[in-house]
Amino acid sequence: MIHIVVCAKWIPDPEVTATEFKIDPESLRRAEIAGLALVMSPYDEQCFEAALRIREQADEEVKITALCLDTDPMIKLFRQAFSWDVEAGFFLCDPVFEDSDGYTTSFALGTAIQKIGDVDLILTGRQAADGDEGMVGFGIAEHLGIPVLPCAAEVKVQDGSVIIERVLDNGFETLETPLPAVVTVSNEIGEARRPSMRQVMRAARQKPTVWSAEDIGLDAAQLDTSAMRLTVEDIFVPKVDHSCEFITGETPGDLAEALVGKLRELRVIP
Amino acid sequence: MSATGVLIWAEIADGAATASSYELLGLGRRLADDMGGPLSAVVLGPESAAAIEQLISRGADSVYVFDDPDQSEFHTDAALLVLEAAADKVEPALFLLPHSSYGTELAPRLAFRNESAPAMGCVDGRVEDGKLLLTRPCYGGRARAVVSFRSAPAIATLRPKSQEPLAAEPGRQGETISLDINIPPETIRVNVRERRQNVEQGVRLDEAEIVISGGRGLGGPDGFKILEELADALGGAVGASRPACDLGWYPQAHQVGISGKTVAPDLYIAVGISGAGQHMAGCAGAKVLVAINKDPDASIFSYAHIGIASEYQEILPEILELIRR
Known part of the structure; x- marks a missing residue:
């Protein structure tokens, strides 16, 4: 069996234009805008698409697990993930993640993946479409001490190895590494499929396993602002x-x- | 004593340091001077010797070179060990890498091994009361964050076309230091089966002085034909927005924006592009930005210097005729 974990993030709709966007000067966070839609980061949707293609093409059983980290228990990410018929969902949900940066996020995700256990392939978006940092996939790989293949336009699993087409600045390279490994998925992979109405209805009844930071053996001091590696001194919308x-x-x-x-x-x- | 120097990774392509390397030196020199420290560069690979003189003439005080004939093929797993070794030797306050394919992999891996986090895709930096501050776009290019670092070295990538390179100063003196690093074969876990370059037709997008880009508003792939004709007539290149590429209307290699190319041409003409922050982050450096969009309320007009609120199908053929005349 091949066990794939797809890491996904729930973000403000990236298609919202700059003119509708504001920063709250007090909290240095994105100002709440009434009616602003939240969606799955598009690169992460494309990770599910990559995982579904592997499941369709493999000649052995493939299990897909959705994994998400957020502070809000109400997000609809797992409803969308289950509508693609993924086999399991784990939701790291804890207010302590409010100030997480790339380091603490990948540390928590990596720790959760160890607890999920027996994972062969971890897929993350090449970057999240809100922060655009593109470090969590690398962070998970370094935390777990496994190889990472970045920016995949195509992902295949074959004989215990993963093979990708990596998008380069001015070309492509074909990379191969034995499992377990992390692959970050780029938008070249194409749009994610739309689930059927029946799949969407069925997904509404499925719930992920919810873990707090404590459930995965981490304490607040490892995750809160004191653990952040970067300090955000200011955020502004350029004039x-x-x-x-x-x-x-x-x-x-x-x-x-x-x-x-x-x-x-x-x-x-x- | 706290670290004061800056180290940059100068990437090599086609036998010379890349244009981005010189931008890294430009910002690195300014920050190093403000902190009162030296500016060093690290280069690796069989073509690195050719770049040393250029790097010194454009601001580097010392260049660390790794050129092992057994490691002539580029592997990020090996490069990571070289960059780590260079950082250990230099002990810089800031290690600056290009925001390129390989730079965006190596910076986070380097940082995580140091139990630190990188600042990705920075566009500027300054030193204030002895504190290093870097600026990076966030929220899909709609906002800028200014960040500081809790530990040294700070690790960051610099977006191309964001800084002025220094002019070459012939005869400028610097030191060359050879790095002797053992790369155990087992550290290279990823096998590169094949590497191939895109075949460019005409002017390279990231080097073009005139860029004409199309978006979802073109209505389909056929809309790009007139853009290509216009680009040809002007000696420019064609770009595309992310939605147009995702829809398969134009090749991904031409995508302009935060997950595509950054361009800073003299003239950027955006046709049927709404002006999403992620796109604007890739073209905001244009000297003159023209927007053609039938929706007069499109967000692109708040970035454009010159706007035409009209159907592109009607106006582009007229422009083409005037140019060709």
Whole structure:
């Protein structure tokens, strides 16, 4: 059997535009905006897609476990995960994770994975679509002392090894390593499939196993602000220091002429 | 005495240090001077010797070189040991890596081995009352966080096109130190079966002076044809937003944004792009940003210098004709 753990994060909808976004100057956190949708980080949806493809193609049994860390017990992440027919879910839910950074998050996830036990492949998004840090997959691998294959556009499991196509700045590389290993999944893998209505209905009845930090043998001092490696001194929304000059005209020809004239005046086109 | 120096990893490509390396030296020199410490660089691989002189002329006080003929193929598992050894020797206040494919792997791994966490994708840095502060985009490029570090060395990656490289100063003197490190074969656990480069047609996106990008508003892959024609006529390159790439309308290698390429051209024309923060983080360095979008309330107009609220199908052919005339 191949046991895959997919780590997923619940985040503010990354498609919300910059102009609708604010920081609370007191807490230095994202200001609560009424009606702001929370979603699964898209890279993590794509991890589930990668895991489902492995399950479909394998000639042995594949078990998929969803793992998430959050402070809010009400999040709907597991409903979505179970709708893809994953076999198990573990929810690290504890207020102590409020201030977790990349280090404490991967430390907690790695510890939970050890407790889940007998894990062959760990999938994480190449980065979460809120922090965009891209360190948790590496953190889990270093914590567990296992290899990591980053930025996969394709993931295959074959004869006890995992093989990926890694996206590079200017190309690709094919990487292979024996299991157990961590793979971080990139958006090149393609959109995650939509579950059927029947799968969604059935998922609503399934619940993950909920663990507190204490349940996995960690105490607050290992996870709270005192354990953070970075101090956030300030967060701000950069001011856009110009206003847009709209070009107007009667016909498309007028608009084009005005634009080309303007760009030539600015000497940015020949 | 606390650490004051800066160490950078200069990545090598095609026989020379990458353009990003010189940006790392630019920021590193400024921060090292502010802290009153030296600036060092580490290079590795068979082509590293060729880069030493350039690195010194562009700001490095010393260059640490690892060139073991048995380790001529690049492996991140081996590179990690070399960078760790260089950091142990230099004991810098800051170890700065490029925000490249390999840099974004090595920085977090290096940091976690040090029981520390890296600051990823920084765009700037400064020293205030002796404290090192780095700035990085967060929340999908919509905000900036300023972070400080609780332990040394601080480990960080620098996004390309975010800093000015220093001009080369011919004849500048520096020291070259050879690193002698044993790489036990068992540390290399990942087998690189194949490595291949994208075949670029025309101007490279990240080097183009004019970039014309399309998004979901193009309505389909066919919309990119006129963008390509316009890019050809202007000697520029074509970019794409993440939704357009995810929909398969244009190759991923052309994606501009936080998970794609960062560009800083003289002219960026965004066509049918809404202006999501993650996209803007990849093109905000453009000198002139033009937005063409039929929705006059699109967020892209709050970034653009020049805007046209119109259907692109009507206006782009007219522009093309004027350029070709």
